[in-house]
Amino acid sequence: MVKQITEDILNEVIVKRPADSYKGDFGRVLLIGGDKQYGGAITMAAQAAVSSGAGLVTVASDAVNRTALHSRVPEAMFVDWTDLDVLMEQIDKSDVVLMGSGMGLTDYAVSLVKRVLMQMNAKQVLVADGSALTIVANEHLSFPRDTYTVITPHQMEWARLSNIQLNYQDEIELNDVQRSMLNVDVLVLKQHHTMIYNNEGQQQIMVGGPYQSIGGMGDVLAGIVAAFVGQFKLSLSHTVQAAVYAHSALAEQMAGYNYVVRPSLLADGMANFMGRYQSNLD
Helix, strand or coil: CEEEECCHHHHHHCCCCCCCCCHHHHCEEEEECCCCCCHHHHHHHHHHHHHCCCCEEEEEECHHHHHHHHHHCCCCEEEECCCHHHHHHHHHHCCEEEECCCCCCCHHHHHHHHHHHHHCCCCCEEEECCHHHHHHHHCCCCCCCCCEEEECCEHHHHHHHHCCCHHHCCCHHHHHHHHHHCCCCEEEEECCCCEEEECCEEEEECCCCHHHCCCCHHHHHHHHHHHHHHHCCCCHHHHHHHHHHHHHHHHHHHCCCCCCCCHHHHHHHHHHHHHHHHCCCC
């Protein structure tokens, strides 16, 4: 039976921060992506991660994106992804690694995905999106068995990963079997009324709409997911549900006065949106 996720998930997950906290308490998040052509994708993912409350955000990207990132998201740190020694050190220090946003499909991107999959450990969370999912599918790679892994494919990416074609993706059990075989803890299958698959069963998001059909929306979602799992750790499966719900619920609110919802504006709006829910927990 598919459970419908409601607004209650936000009040469950978005908790007030302790008065004696500091930035290290809310997740060290590393985002890997953004080649020369798609630097905007990783910038929007970083923007979303910062606005969603990640304590420390570092972006590993092509050097051409450094200035744009620092101009748009000055809170984020930057690593040139060709400096492999520094990149591997950053991976080891991170609580959450998000890879794939604007990464591209070059030979270097393929080598990076392979390195990340080998480097992750059991204490970390991996969020895989976009190009990384296509690379995993094309190269017949496996996600690390001991790392909590969240993937956020759209339906074509899921078809490549799972070999379940579009006209069969409404078969819930088939999707869940493939999720398990891929060593994925949470599958967020982006579609009209996004489906989430995890060990607790299947859940569906009924908010959101066609105003989200714009490039960059998935990158923002990935950044929100990475930030949420970096700071809210009571139940990672519920935390992912809250991140997905928050993304679509804010988009629905913004659609009340916008024909389309720009992903970058949605990313910037997450801090205010989250604040309205945590303030109800007195």
